[in-house]
Amino acid sequence: MDSEGSITWEYLKNVADTLNSYRVRALIDAKDEIINAGRYSEDQYYSILFKMFDEELLKYSLFEFLKTQPIANIEILKEFSQKNSLDIKKVYSLLELLRSENLIKIEEVYDEIEAQGEETPSKLVFRDFKIEVYREDISLVKSIYEPVEIIFDSNICSGCGTCAGVCPVNCLNIYNGFGQIDKDKCIRCGICYYVCPRSYLPVKLMNMYQDNASKIKEYTNIGNFIEVYSARTKVKEISEVCQDGGIASTCLYYLFDNQKIDFALGAKMSNTIWRPEPLLLQNKKDIIQTAGTKYVNNPTLRILNEFNGSNHSVAVVGVPCIMQSLLKSEIYNIGIPSLNNVKYKIGIFCMESFSYQSLLKICEVLKIAINDIKKMDINKGKFFVYTNNGEESSVPIKEISHLAREDCEVCFDLTSESADISVGSIGSPSGWNTVIIRTETGKKLYESLIAKDLIESKPIEEVKPGLPMLQKIAGIKKNGCKKHINEKKEKNLRVPIY
Amino acid sequence: MEAFLNGADGVAIISCREGECNFGDANMNTYKHVKFLRKLFEHIGISPDRIQQYFCAAAEVEKFVASVEDITKKVQALPPLPKRKLTPN
Incomplete structure (x- = not known):
């Protein structure tokens, strides 16, 4: 908004609601606490606050706009996006936010395309949204955001x-895979x-964001991707x-060598062997500390605040x-400086992780002392352990x-x-990695690795x-997840809203 | 904000001087909010001059008058804010 001339009364009303x-x-109220906690400077505090304000304002504007429409459907969303010159994906993300706050109900309407012969079975094609607004006056809805404590307590914390x-006030910690909260410090801002x-x-929205140059438009068990390769490194130290x-x-x-990044986040072994801890990598010498898979959960992003500085x-x-x-x-950018600094997202495959205590139990089953273990691996349905003496033992994953x-x-x-x-390793022979390239950033990175002759691909x-193997195992995880979520729902336990 | 929604073009908050508030530090708490609102107004494109806090003791008549004159002058220089459209009935 540039001048006062374009401001309407409705806009002022939305500002007041926000x-x-x-x-x-x-x-707003916890300004002093936040500045005293020392994580964010005053400038950063205001930029987070105003970003949060803008997001909430947009959300409420969308809500008010939907309320005035006799029928709210996808055309209305398009109209809103044109009126406010917003990306349609952005509007959809606001819509999801309203839905997760129980302010609206979204129904998806599908068209059924009839089967034409055996090769093309009947399928459902998305046609429209049917949006229902629950409450009339948003100022009567006091949306209070729970701290993530409820996630810890319901055993769904990742x-x-x-x-x-x-x-912002540094009141949370994740230790040993479990979250802890200092309730006296918490300001209940709900950022967590x-x-x-x-x-x-x-x-669905995340798939939309990831679905850029994806060749395969159908939903697969391994998400949207551009290309898949099998590769291994040529760098000797690694x-x-x-x-x-x-x-x-x-x-x-490669990224450190070519000054593409200042820092990287990863996991290294702490002083207790096989208990990983987050590490802020500052140069390529640090990489050696982080190599190799650790099967114990590691709260890598806990140390995000270590690079809050700009640029x-x-x-x-x-x-x-x-x-x-x-x-x-x-997608829901609220201007946290450290999160805005993340330029490369390198994902690894993960079936499940163990707590340090259960790793000790596995060692008991295998009758091996944890200090003797040199390497662990999950392969062909078995959990392998290699000891320092060169012995190998295994136990079936089941x-x-x-x-x-x-x-x-x-x-x-x-x-x-x-x-x-x-x-990840699934789908490739021993000693090789399966590499799934998902975005343009990932594609460029991988092409540079080949151009610099750092990998064999x-x-x-x-x-x-x-790929069939990878698809199958990914399917097992997806089905297992569905089963567990349904079990939890039957017991009336909290589940993540996907 | 309620005042703005009901048609005010500017809001003056006239409170006790620092340390003289009957209700602890309510005046300074308000000052924090006003400071934030002025920043916010700037952010969303409304002139921050529309809201201002003045401190004066109950006996400082001249200061009170000066405060009111000050905000009136500032707000008069600005165009009126949009008003709520009243619907019949």
């Missing part, structure tokens, strides 16, 4: 650490709830320590929940899967569908077991 929004209110990394991948996650193909480490190697460029290596949370905060974190049961994502580039079709 000022009553609990989310904005909490931030342990990604985002909440702890963005909390806003960024949490397990509070609500607009999956190939000596890496889990399989070393591609994730090689990406960081850094950061890469994050992490599991699917970390990527989900990063993409979610890209026998230990009850030890995995309960919180991971509600995750549907095996292949980091929200990342720029996903790396071949199309996935040339290797066994290849």
Whole structure:
């Protein structure tokens, strides 16, 4: 808005409603607490506050606009996006927000296309939305945002650490895969709830954002992607320590070497062996510390606040929940400086993770001391452990899967569908990585790796077991997730809103 | 904001001086809010001159008059804000 001339009374009304929004209110009232906590400077505080204000204002404007329409459908959304010169995806994201706050109800209307012969079975094609507005006066709705405590308590926390990394008063911590909150410090601003991948996650919208140059338009078990390769590193230091193909480490190697990033986030082993902790990588020497898979949950994003300064460029290596949370905060951008600094999202495959305690139990089953373990691996349905003496022992996954974190049961994502580039071992032969390229950023990065002769790459079709295997295992995870969510719903327990 | 919605073009908040408030530090709390609102007005494109807090004690008549004159002058220089359209009935 440039001048007072274009302001309408309705706009002023929306401003007033937004000022009553609990989310904005909490931030205004807790200014001193936030500045004293030392995480954000005064300038950053105001930029977060005004960004939050703008988002809420848009949301309320959309709500008021929908209310005035006799029929709210997709045409109305288009009209709103033109009137406010907004991207239609943005409007849709606001719509999802209103839905997750129970202010509106969205019904999707599908057309059925009849089957034509055996080759083209009947399918449903999306036609329109039917939007129903619940409440008349938004100023009567006091939307109070719970701290992520409710996510911790209902055992669905992914342990990604985002909440702890963005909390303006530093009252959250994730330790050992479990969240802790300092209730006295908490200002109930709800930022943690806003960024949490397990509070609500607009999956369809995220697929829309990821669906750029994707060749395969149909929904698959491994998300939208551009290309899939099988690859392994040529960098000697990395190939000596890496889990399989070393591609994730090689990406960081290239990015540091060519000054594309200032920092990277990853996981390193802490002083307690096999208990990882987040690490802020500052140069390519640090990569060696982070190579290799750790099967214990690591709240990587907990240390987001370490690069709150402006104009850094950061890469994050992490599991699917970390990527989900990063993409979610890209869609619902509230101007957290550290999240805006993330330029590369390197995802890794993840079936489930273990807590440190259950890893100790697995060691008991295998009759191996945890300090003797050199490497762990999940392969061909078995959990392998290699000791320092060169011994190898294994246990079928089925026998230990009850030890995995309960919180991971509600995750549907095996292949980091929200990342720029996903790396994992499933689908490729031993010593190689399966690499899924999902976005233009990921594509450019991968092409540079080849151009600099850092990796060996071949199309996935040339290797066994290849994509079918990956699709199958991703399907197992998706079905398991559906089953667990339904179980939880039957028991009336809280589940993530996907 | 309620005042603006009901047709005011400017709002003057006249409170006790710092430390003299009957209700603890309510005047300074208000000052924080006013400071925020002025920043917000600038952000959304409304002149921050439309809202102003003045501090004067109950006996400072001249100061009170000066405050009111000050805001009136400032607001008169600005175009009127949009008013609510009244619907018949």
